[in-house]
Amino acid sequence: MSQQWIPNDDFLRHTLNHPAGLSPCEFRLENGVTVQVWDTGVICFEPAAAGDKDIVLSCGVHGNETAPIEICAELVQDMLQQKLLPKQRTLVLIGNPAAINAGKREVEENLNRLFSGHHSKGAGLINDERKRALTLEQYVTRFYQQAPQGSRKRYLYDLHTAIRGSRFEKFAVYPFLHGKPWQKNQLEFLRACGVSTVLLMQTAASTFSYYASNTHGADAFTVELGKVRPFGQNDMSRFSEVRASLRALVADAPLATKDFAEADFQLYEVYRSIHKQTQDFKLHFADDVENFTTYPVGTLLATDGDTEYRVEKEGEALIFPNAKVAVGQRAMLMVVPRSVKGQLA
Ligand SMILES: [Zn+2]
Structure with missing residues (x-):
């Protein structure tokens, strides 16, 4: 059941009211930003004169990981209400609305194991998570391909919270780069987000971040922001650095980064699985x-x-x-x- 998005509505609430799909729509804010809703949980902000970054922020790939959903919903609402002016093209994705409604990590299958074509392997597109993985790939492709010509930088930050506690509360997974160098500026950005523990992967994966990195050449990360809690029980002050850094990134404002020093980080690689x-x-x-x-x-x-x-x-x-x-x-x-x-x- 699809229904037209109403610009003044709350984007997260609207998404959760229509978990199966939404009719696309487009409107322009008074500040000149074009807003397009492509599907349920898929919203694109395009400034009139966009900078050189194409930024994808995703949350709710696991439905019970509420803090990232609240962080992204706040960002979207502030852009819709013109409290935050995006100066970079920004696509925000709420990954799995049906699982969010169910209060579960997944309805049938772990969405974050279905990217880079894994959605169509084996039994094929047999459930909604597999179909969603395919359409999310299509939306990311469309977003990057519709960017203006010229030298541009692509990003995807897939925000999660972990099932268990962590000795290092926040950590990021840096997808396998197939021999390409890790990006110093990205490690500095993660640290500005309060993330100084990074796991450097050495094998291909079926995650959303590996897909964006490997297929689209994006600087992409799975970012674990703390422990899973129900909606309303997240202490949002624990996320102040990531909230501020994402806002600065989107608004092309100065970032509170510090020059990379390895001693500031806990860097790991996989020893065995x-x-x-x-x-x-x-x-x-x-x-x-x-x-x-x-x-x-x-x-x-x-x-x-x-x-x-x-x-x-x-x-x-x-x-x-x-x-x-x-x-x-x-x-x-x-x-x-x-x-x-x-x-x-
Ligand atoms: Zn997760």
Whole structure:
């Protein structure tokens, strides 16, 4: 059931009232910004004289991760009400409205495992998350391709909150760049957002951020902003840096960045990925252990039938442990500190 968007309406509320789809519409604000709603949860702001950045901000790819949804909804409302003047082309995406309504991470399938064509693999477009992954890819493609000619910079920040607590409250996943250098200015931007822990991936992934990075050459990140909480229970003061930095980015205002110094960061790479091989897979630490927790070398982490997993390296830290995944899926990622000296652009 589609329905026309009313410009004075609340964008998030309107999105959640029409989780299955919205008719496209376009209108112009008095400040000259053209606003286009392309679909439910898909809104594009185009300044009359846009700067050289094409910025995609996404939230709600996991429906129960409310803080990023509140951050993006606030940004959209402030642009609609002309309290914030975007000077860069900006596309805001609310990833999975049906899952947000259900108060769940996903309705049927993890949306953030379906990008770069994974939506159409295997059984194909069999559920709404698979269809949404495909259309989100199409909207991102359209947004980047419709940009004015010339030398431009593409960005995508996919905002999340994690299921569990973290030793470092906020952290970002830097998708695999296939040998290209990591961007110093992006690490500086993340730090201005209050994110100084970064996991540097070395393999392709089915995430939204890897898709934007690999397919569109965007500087793209999955940004974990803290722990999952229900709507209204987020302490928004904990997100003041990311809110201010995103607003400055969109408005082309000065950013509170500091020159990169490796000592200001916790940089990690994946050491190994532990996959669940049997139904007997069991984690040997407390359920509520925080991401980036470390244990002494030799500590038993997990058992899987006859297989034992123990800490192998000094500083090896665990993230995203989940014994409940399906057999064959990743149950835990083990990461180790690394340096990027001489490898930044
Ligand atoms: Zn998430």
